[in-house]
Amino acid sequence: MTGAEMVVKSLEKNGVKVVFGYPGAANCPIIDRLSFSSIKHILTRNEQGAAHMASGYARVTKRAGVCTATSGPGATNLITGIATAYMDSVPMVALTGQVAMPLIGKDAFQEVDITGATLPFVKHSYLIKDGLDIPRIVNEAFHIAETGRPGPVLIDFPMDLLKAEYDYTDVDDSPVIRGYRLLGKPSESQIKKVADAIKEAQRPLILAGGGIVSSDAVDEFRLLVSSSDIPVVSTMMGIGVMKGSDKRYYGMLGSHGTRAANALANKADLVIVMGSRLGDRTTAHCMKSITDKKKLVHIDIDPAEIGKNIQPRIPVVGDIKDVLKQLSPLLSDYKTPDTWRKEADALRQKYAQPLVTEDTGTVNPKYFLKILSEKMGTDAYISTEVGQNQIWTANYYNFKNPRLFLTSGGFGTMGYGLPAAIGASSAQSEKTVISVMGDGSFQMNLPEMGTMCQWDIPVKMVVFRNNRLGMVHEHQFLLYKTNYQAVSLDGSPDFNKLAEAYGIKNGYVSENSQIEAAIDEMMKDKESYLLVVEVSPFEPTGDSLNDKVLPEKGDN
Amino acid sequence: MERYTLSVLVENHAGVLSRVVGLFSRRGFNIHSLSVGTTQDENISRITIEVYGDELLLEQISKQLSKIIEVIKIKTLKKRDIVKRGLVLVKVKVTPKTRSEIIELTNVFRANVIDISSSTLTIELTGGNGKINAFLEMLDVYGIEEIARTGMTALERGTSTLKADK
Numbered sequence: 001m002t003g004a005e006m007v008v009k010s011l012e013k014n015g016v017k018v019v020f021g022y023p024g025a026a027n028c029p030i031i032d033r034l035s036f037s038s039i040k041h042i043l044t045r046n047e048q049g050a051a052h053m054a055s056g057y058a059r060v061t062k063r064a065g066v067c068t069a070t071s072g073p074g075a076t077n078l079i080t081g082i083a084t085a086y087m088d089s090v091p092m093v094a095l096t097g098q099v100a101m102p103l104i105g106k107d108a109f110q111e112v113d114i115t116g117a118t119l120p121f122v123k124h125s126y127l128i129k130d131g132l133d134i135p136r137i138v139n140e141a142f143h144i145a146e147t148g149r150p151g152p153v154l155i156d157f158p159m160d161l162l163k164a165e166y167d168y169t170d171v172d173d174s175p176v177i178r179g180y181r182l183l184g185k186p187s188e189s190q191i192k193k194v195a196d197a198i199k200e201a202q203r204p205l206i207l208a209g210g211g212i213v214s215s216d217a218v219d220e221f222r223l224l225v226s227s228s229d230i231p232v233v234s235t236m237m238g239i240g241v242m243k244g245s246d247k248r249y250y251g252m253l254g255s256h257g258t259r260a261a262n263a264l265a266n267k268a269d270l271v272i273v274m275g276s277r278l279g280d281r282t283t284a285h286c287m288k289s290i291t292d293k294k295k296l297v298h299i300d301i302d303p304a305e306i307g308k309n310i311q312p313r314i315p316v317v318g319d320i321k322d323v324l325k326q327l328s329p330l331l332s333d334y335k336t337p338d339t340w341r342k343e344a345d346a347l348r349q350k351y352a353q354p355l356v357t358e359d360t361g362t363v364n365p366k367y368f369l370k371i372l373s374e375k376m377g378t379d380a381y382i383s384t385e386v387g388q389n390q391i392w393t394a395n396y397y398n399f400k401n402p403r404l405f406l407t408s409g410g411f412g413t414m415g416y417g418l419p420a421a422i423g424a425s426s427a428q429s430e431k432t433v434i435s436v437m438g439d440g441s442f443q444m445n446l447p448e449m450g451t452m453c454q455w456d457i458p459v460k461m462v463v464f465r466n467n468r469l470g471m472v473h474e475h476q477f478l479l480y481k482t483n484y485q486a487v488s489l490d491g492s493p494d495f496n497k498l499a500e501a502y503g504i505k506n507g508y509v510s511e512n513s514q515i516e517a518a519i520d521e522m523m524k525d526k527e528s529y530l531l532v533v534e535v536s537p538f539e540p541t542g543d544s545l546n547d548k549v550l551p552e553k554g555d556n
Numbered sequence: 557m558e559r560y561t562l563s564v565l566v567e568n569h570a571g572v573l574s575r576v577v578g579l580f581s582r583r584g585f586n587i588h589s590l591s592v593g594t595t596q597d598e599n600i601s602r603i604t605i606e607v608y609g610d611e612l613l614l615e616q617i618s619k620q621l622s623k624i625i626e627v628i629k630i631k632t633l634k635k636r637d638i639v640k641r642g643l644v645l646v647k648v649k650v651t652p653k654t655r656s657e658i659i660e661l662t663n664v665f666r667a668n669v670i671d672i673s674s675s676t677l678t679i680e681l682t683g684g685n686g687k688i689n690a691f692l693e694m695l696d697v698y699g700i701e702e703i704a705r706t707g708m709t710a711l712e713r714g715t716s717t718l719k720a721d722k
Contacts, residue, residue, distance in 0.1 A: 115571065116574070119574065119575060119578050120578060120582050123625075124625040127571070144625060177625060178628055178720060178721070179566075179567065179624070179625050179626050179627050179628045180625050302623070303619050303622070304616065304619035304620050304622070304623055307612065307615065307616060307619075308616060311612065
């Protein structure tokens with residue numbers, strides 16, 4: 001059996017159905033063998049697209065997404081996608097070809113030290129040195145990528161080993177990794193302390209993070225919230241843990257979150273953080289009050305996240321699902337104080353802003369997203385890029401379930417959304433997948449429309465067009481005295497004609513009164529569609545940061 | 557700020573050291589000294605790292621190191637409970653007049669002369685940071701030509717050990 005055959009056999013054994021990739025000399029042996037397997041290889045237009053597609057695929061299937069690239073530039077093109085997956089704890093296995101063993105270190109054609117280059121942002125990586133290690137290492141890679149706190153694992157395959165014949169007998173190749181142990185049950189005494197702290201608190205608040213989604217604990221979480229009535233805010237990765245319309249959910253926390261959520265975090269006397277690494281964007285407006293005044297409970301599967309950014313009073317290391325199983329019974333007859341619930345609702349009222357819905361010559365993107373979410377039901381996937389389109393979607397689209405919002409939360413990768421949507425759609429072909437983009441980020445990976453067409457993967461593309469890099473434009477308005485530099489997108493093509501050139505149906509909308517009809521037209525059939533939505537370059541992001549007004553005095 | 561000593565058992569694989577060292581640089585932790593060598597089990601290496609910091613930083617370093625898949629075990633060694641040694645090789649200038657003086661000094665520090673030429677002596681000394689620094693200070697007046705110094709390596713006193721689980 002050749003090395004490449006072992007790779008493909010091991011992928012099949014690990015349940016892989018799709019590999020996103022781009023061929024070159026060094027990974028060609030794998031591509032060749034894939035064609036004789038049950039696995040479909042989807043050719044992308046750039047390796048970065050392959051990595052993001054694997055990431056989108058992983059987010060919806062809960063299994064590691066797989067991408068492949070050749071050595072050198074193919075491998076380095078994967079890097080942005082790997083780092084994006086790392087920051088959002090997305091399981092991924094990246095397979096790169098490498099130059100032949102005798103050429104390693106000789107600056108051979110298309111040689112790069114990819115295990116070295118990706119070291120800071122992989123969960124683990126391997127450079128294969130003996131072909132017989134391939135089955136064990138592939139198994140280890142999937143085990144590491146998918147268990148514990150998920151993340152990307154890279155395997156680098158020298159091409160001579162892929163081509164070589166080995167006398168391989170199917171021995172025990174199950175992973176044995178003594179330096180990688182999964183967590184046991186969370187500490188009962190710590191959980192008792194959490195329950196006691198909740199019962200003592202006057203103003204408890206839960207910060208729901210992506211860890212609740214990774215741990216598949218959303219049902220348990222929602223049960224606890226509905227029985228206890230504890231108000232919930234979320235991180236970006238935690239969007240969808242609560243239904244957007246739930247009466248106990250107050251939106252996203254942080255610099256791009258809602259003002260109500262930030263005001264609540266500042267007023268609470270106990271914040272229970274579940275499955276969040278407390279990133280700087282999340283705590284931007286409540287850092288001081290969290291560190292100084294209140295009790296902080298931090299529950300996470302990764303011990304290193306606890307105390308990394310903020311030192312909690314009560315740390316709990318554990319899988320959120322296990323923690324909830326132990327915590328919920330201790331709170332079975334607990335109810336949040338009425339006064340705090342009323343206060344929370346009053347804050348929501350206070351900061352509620354009516355949406356502009358009349359015709360103004362451009363579309364109000366927030367109103368657009370509101371209508372879109374009303375029309376979409378409970379299981380449409382929405383990917384975003386990074387910028388205003390992302391924040392508008394996070395704050396105005398009503399996500400009813402977890403895993404529906406595909407966005408680069410931690411790394412903030414423009415160019416993520418379109419390929420991620422393609423990855424999601426290839427996994428869930430019967431579901432609607434919508435890619436919400438700005439005209440800046442759309443142009444980062446738009447050749448992937450070719451991938452969509454070639455493989456018949458339907459994606460509904462919504463491009464908010466303002467001919468600007470909107471968020472930077474706004475930033476320069478607020479912080480650089482309106483010195484608008486490098487934010488105009490003059491030179492962009494006519495996106496409708498571009499869609500036309502790909503044979504993709506398309507539409508255009510520039511008035512609020514036409515939104516419904518435009519969305520209906522887009523959703524009329526199953527095929528891909530591109531809807532250009534004209535928005536104003538001066539449309540505010542409308543979050544806590546850019547409202548300029550932080551929570552008013554008294555809400556701090 | 558205090559000096560702490562970490563003892564880290566790792567898989568004896570190529571590239572493990574760069575994972576460990578890379579983690580320190582990218583997370584902004586400072587390494588004061590470092591030494592690496594194999595253990596009685598040829599598959600396991602021991603890395604001894606000295607760092608400056610406080611308890612919280614140390615805890616964070618230790619947790620981050622634990623996340624490296626090839627790190628098997630970590631222990632923070634308490635100052636009082638360990639024996640810790642480093643090695644220095646020092647080449648010092650000598651004249652016929654100073655030679656015996658320097659050899660005497662070498663004896664006082666229980667160091668060894670390991671190479672000799674008409675104008676230099678090369679001396680080896682093992683010891684803790686304090687002893688090595690003191691010795692080098694004494695030699696300074698004669699003119700130090702070269703120093704090669706290792707990081708500290710350490711073991712716990714008594715019967716305590718750090719071993720990989722069977």
